Amino acid sequence: MDTLATIWDAFIHVVDPWRFMSISFRHIPATIRGLIHEKDYGALLSFARFEEALFGTFWATIGPNVKLNAEQRVIPLLEGRIKDGVVHDEVVSTPVYGTVLEVGAGSGMYADVFARFREGADSAHDNESLRHRKTTGGHITKMYGVEPNPISAKALGQRVKDLGMDDIYHVVPVGIESVDDPSAWNGKIEPGSVDCIVSILCLCSIPEPEKNIKLLYNLLKPGGRWYAYEHVKVWRGGPLLSLYQRFVNLVWPHFLGGCELCRDTEKSLRAAGIFKEIDFVQPVAQPPYQVLPHKIGILTK
Numbered sequence: 346m347d348t349l350a351t352i353w354d355a356f357i358h359v360v361d362p363w364r365f366m367s368i369s370f371r372h373i374p375a376t377i378r379g380l381i382h383e384k385d386y387g388a389l390l391s392f393a394r395f396e397e398a399l400f401g402t403f404w405a406t407i408g409p410n411v412k413l414n415a416e417q418r419v420i421p422l423l424e425g426r427i428k429d430g431v432v433h434d435e436v437v438s439t440p441v442y443g444t445v446l447e448v449g450a451g452s453g454m455y456a457d458v459f460a461r462f463r464e465g466a467d468s469a470h471d472n473e474s475l476r477h478r479k480t481t482g483g484h485i486t487k488m489y490g491v492e493p494n495p496i497s498a499k500a501l502g503q504r505v506k507d508l509g510m511d512d513i514y515h516v517v518p519v520g521i522e523s524v525d526d527p528s529a530w531n532g533k534i535e536p537g538s539v540d541c542i543v544s545i546l547c548l549c550s551i552p553e554p555e556k557n558i559k560l561l562y563n564l565l566k567p568g569g570r571w572y573a574y575e576h577v578k579v580w581r582g583g584p585l586l587s588l589y590q591r592f593v594n595l596v597w598p599h600f601l602g603g604c605e606l607c608r609d610t611e612k613s614l615r616a617a618g619i620f621k622e623i624d625f626v627q628p629v630a631q632p633p634y635q636v637l638p639h640k641i642g643i644l645t646k
């Protein structure tokens with residue numbers, strides 16, 4: 346890239362969070378209409394509940410656009426085609442398999458990818474994904490989609506149904522902090538019972554990340570894998586960018602469902618317990634001036 350193009354690209358990255366927030370802001374009228382339609386007047390009077398409803402409404406329209414960008418990395422991650430932040434054509438690690446828990450599943454943006462990996466899906470899907478799957482197995486037998494936002498959880502349930510996955514996919518309509526509380530939802534996930542955890546752009550949104558990431562870690566079987574794609578705090582790009590990220594974060598969580606920009610998610614993951622292998626790095630193509638830098642990869646317990 347020449348200098349002018351780099352400056353323009355950096356400018357786009359710097360203003361992008363504000364563009365995002367303005368789109369969320371423009372969803373306020375639709376959120377109010379939706380709550381009135383649902384007769385959920387309590388949410389109109391509670392700041393926290395209104396923010397939650399705003400995010401659900403906003404994500405229903407913006408989620409597919411975010412996916413367009415993220416899926417270039419997330420699909421290879423789930424197919425076991427990413428290592429050291431580099432996407433490969435062939436399987437270089439392990440595709441998702443067995444009992445899978447997706448935390449912050451949203452409206453089920455990647456449910457179609459999981460459907461391709463479900464046990465017995467062999468005849469129905471394209472040769473390309475099958476070729477990857479057959480290489481290392483990767484049969485999903487059971488799924489939990491943990492999603493506390495009522496608007497997103499409803500959309501997730503519908504998506505799973507539309508994909509014919511509702512026989513193996515359980516929507517868990519509570520926050521991750523309540524998955525081990527039998528009084529909070531109609532089920533229980535035993536510690537050490539999950540083969541794979543998938544977290545896509547959601548560890549920024551969960552409360553008490555250290556505590557709840559540890560809770561998730563305990564649900565994983567020994568040898569289980571954590572597939573993560575997360576935006577994290579600025580750690581390269583200099584102190585000015587760090588300061589700017591903290592400044593944006595003063596308003597960002599209110600428009601983005603409580604999402605925090607400045608989390609050191611890698612540190613929280615490492616603190617959760619022992620992983621025998623950690624491959625969690627910045628995707629190679631990302632420039633240093635990202636206000637929302639990402640890390641991607643698989644952590645093996």
Ligand SMILES: C[S@@+](CC[C@H](N)C(=O)[O-])C[C@H]1O[C@@H](n2cnc3c(N)ncnc32)[C@H](O)[C@@H]1O
Pocket residue numbers: 408448449450451452453454491492493494497519520521522544545546547550551552602604
């Ligand atoms: C940015 S969205 C990403 C959704 C989805 N992973 C995707 O990529 O489309 C973050 C998600 O985390 C969810 N979330 C917020 N608090 C949570 C909690 N306590 N436990 C689990 N998920 C939570 C939000 O409701 C939201 O769906």
